[in-house]
Amino acid sequence: MTRFPPEPSGYLHVGHIKASMLNYHYAKMYGGKMILRFDDTNPITEKLEFVENIQTDLKTLEIVPDKVSYSSDFFKEIQDYCRKLIQDGNAYADDTPADKMKEERDVGTESKCRAFTVEENLKHFEDMLAGRTTTFCIRAKLNMQNPVKCLRDPVFYRCKQEPHHRTGSTYKAYPTYDLTVPIVDSLEGVTHALRTVEYRDRNALYEWVQKVLNLRTSKIYDFSKLNLVSTVLSKRKLKWFVENGHVDGWNDPRFPTVQGIMRKGMTVEALKEFMLEQGPSRNTSLMEWDKIWANNKQIIDPIAPRYTCIGKDTACKLIIENVSVATEARSQPLHPKNPAVGSKAVIYGRECYIERDDAQDIQEGEKITMMKWGNVVITKKVAEGSNFTLWGNLDEADKDFKKTKKVTWIAADPATTVEIKLVEYDHLITKAKIEETDDVEKLVNKNSRFE
Secondary structure, three states: OEEEOOOOOOOOEHHHHHHHHHHHHHHHHOOOOEEEEEOOOOOOOOOHHHHHHHHHHHHHOOOOOOEEEEHHHHHHHHHHHHHHHHHOOOEEEEOOOHHHHHHHHHHOOOOHHHHOOHHHHHHHHHHHHHOOOOOOEEEEOOOOOOOOHHHOOOEEEEEOOOOEOOOEOOOOEEEOHHHHHHHHHHHOOOOEEEEEHHHHHHHHHHHHHHHHOOOOOOEEEEEOOOEEOOOOOOHHHHHHHHHOOOOOOOOOOOOOEHHHHHHOOOOHHHHHHHHHHHOOOOOOOEEOOHHHHHHHHHHHOOOOOOOOOOOHHHEEEEEEOOOOOOEEEEEEEOOOOOHHHOEEEEEEEOEEEEEHHHHHHOOOOOEEEEOOOEEEEEEEEEEEOOEEEEEEEEEOOOOOOOOOEEEOEEEOOOOOOOOOOOOEEOOOEOOOOOOOOOOHHHOEOOOOEEO
16 A cells, blocks of 8 residues: 655645655555555645646546545544644643744754653643644654654644635644655555655654654655656645746646646656656766656657648748649648658648748749648749748659758648647746755746747
């Protein structure tokens, strides 16, 4: 039994894809099951919108969890286990201000609140749960001299006054990830907890919680976090881009979200291939997007239909004088090497558009090849501002294409041409490797969209 426990504080991104696919793949490989568990213990950042979209994204990725649950389903049990920790002397209440608590943790100083009796700690905890206090939290009583700072009496419970997206205003205090996950993993029967190496320092805490509460243990397996060049994967920072209008939304094609990259043309098959190729390796490296898109191209290249377009602002007319009909339709394959893709109607006509870059290099008297049509000898060329108009004669019997300039074209027929927009995207940020301390406001690429 594995579990994928996203916090519903944003949409799934490429980092979550790896975690969800590894959990799902290994569960299925060994005939097991995977739980989708929403880690909804922080009402400030969580929304029903995110819950719904995470489920939609997993469906897109062809991941079908065997069970869907919420950490909030276990709030009552977690409260009881927290009481046990307090009663056994393994946790205490603390109202030290946040900045001072951080300072004490950094230098390894024990809080004055460590001296509270069990009765005092229990009273403060009940006051937290009832909303009678907002200044206290519950901390694990470990070792303030531990060389790993996150293990110096970490916070297990904190007060939150905001309503929860599922439980409303029922609860006034909420457990942290560090307390919730080992308890719920045990209660839900998780045998293998796969999680990224960023939690490695907290593995000892996970095991300690299960041990002191006499819970059935789960085996932790670490795997490397996926880091990609010039990519923001912090949900908090991604949310900033959305809220400040730097993107069209969570599904913007520049975003590393499932919806963003799928909208940009990614396939599930390519993602699966890439993620499982990484496997559960613990080696963290900064990867290029090129590898994923190369995988994707191999998948779509044999099946993607081909169409032709000419830039509207750079279109030059080529008039073929010896073609009598204004337009005619001929059938052409949608893919030159795969007849199974089907066919398309291509319009042939007396007046055609070609690209200005081609037109300006063509000389009078030159023989050119119009792709999928034939050779044309240019009889006249007239400049019109920055554009050109050319005239020529078609010789479909001439099959010598070896030394001719190959020209892409479409019929200049308003009844059959379609105007489209082509959009090209660049990275959203200007730095290859983003750090947790980086201010994304200073790294925004102001020219990341070209239309």
